[in-house]
Amino acid sequence: GAVVSQHPSWVICKSGTSVKIECRSLDFQATTMFWYRQFPKQSLMLMATSNEGSKATYEQGVEKDKFLINHASLTLSTLTVTSAHPEDSSFYICSARSGSSYEQYFGPGTRLTVT
Amino acid sequence: KQEVTQIPAALSVPEGENLVLNCSFTDSAIYNLQWFRQDPGKGLTSLLLIQSSQREQTSGRLNASLDKSSGRSTLYIAASQPGDSATYLCAVNTNAGKSTFGDGTTLTVKP
Numbered sequence: 001g002a003v004v005s006q007h008p009s010w011v012i013c014k015s016g017t018s019v020k021i022e023c024r025s026l027d028f029q030a031t032t033m034f035w036y037r038q039f040p041k042q043s044l045m046l047m048a049t050s051n052e053g054s055k056a057t058y059e060q061g062v063e064k065d066k067f068l069i070n071h072a073s074l075t076l077s078t079l080t081v082t083s084a085h086p087e088d089s090s091f092y093i094c095s096a097r098s099g100s101s102y103e104q105y106f107g108p109g110t111r112l113t114v115t
Numbered sequence: 116k117q118e119v120t121q122i123p124a125a126l127s128v129p130e131g132e133n134l135v136l137n138c139s140f141t142d143s144a145i146y147n148l149q150w151f152r153q154d155p156g157k158g159l160t161s162l163l164l165i166q167s168s169q170r171e172q173t174s175g176r177l178n179a180s181l182d183k184s185s186g187r188s189t190l191y192i193a194a195s196q197p198g199d200s201a202t203y204l205c206a207v208n209t210n211a212g213k214s215t216f217g218d219g220t221t222l223t224v225k226p
Contacts, residue, residue: 111156
């Protein structure tokens with residue numbers, strides 16, 4: 001099956017710094033990738049849709065200047081959390097869509113802790 | 116706006132029981148519906164994908180049904196095992212690829 005990886009799997013950073021999370025589709029090309037965040041004991045909330053070669057589309061309430069998304073190739077999308085604050089601590093998960101079935105394949109997630 | 120509800124929120128059963136997890140959605144204009152499994156602190160594993168034109172999909176001990184007109188899907192797990200313990204999420208997808216997730220059902224299968 002299709003494999004999506006994320007790096008790093010966990011990261012701790014200090015308040016005010018920026019953190020970059022990578023999402024890669026390992027064995028297929030993904031024209032569209034999605035970024036979600038998940039707070040403890042809650043479901044996934046879509047943050048943004050990332051299309052290769054174009055600007056990301058952000059969901060209502062998500063600050064695009066704080067969560068910078070780049071989808072420079074068909075196998076890589078990055079999420080940069082800028083000037084991170086403790087309230088940004090969360091589980092960030094990406095997914096990549098393959099073909100026309102719209103089946104999504106999810107990465108293992110990145111746990112971000114901001115101290 | 117699409118809303119997805121999963122009932123029950125938590126379920127505990129003895130090993131060997133058959134069980135049903137429910138997912139309902141408010142907007143029937145969906146492209147497909149996907150069931151996932153999530154283990155604590157981990158990402159999502161896709162279990163079954165049902166296209167809007169399909170009624171059900173089966174994989175091993177899992178069977179998912181879809182009734183688009185009534186906005187419902189069920190995930191049936193046969194002969195449950197302790198290894199099935201996890202949170203099960205359903206996601207409703209539009210043809211633009213956007214997913215709306217339910218809050219999940221946390222399943223515990225006791226040995």
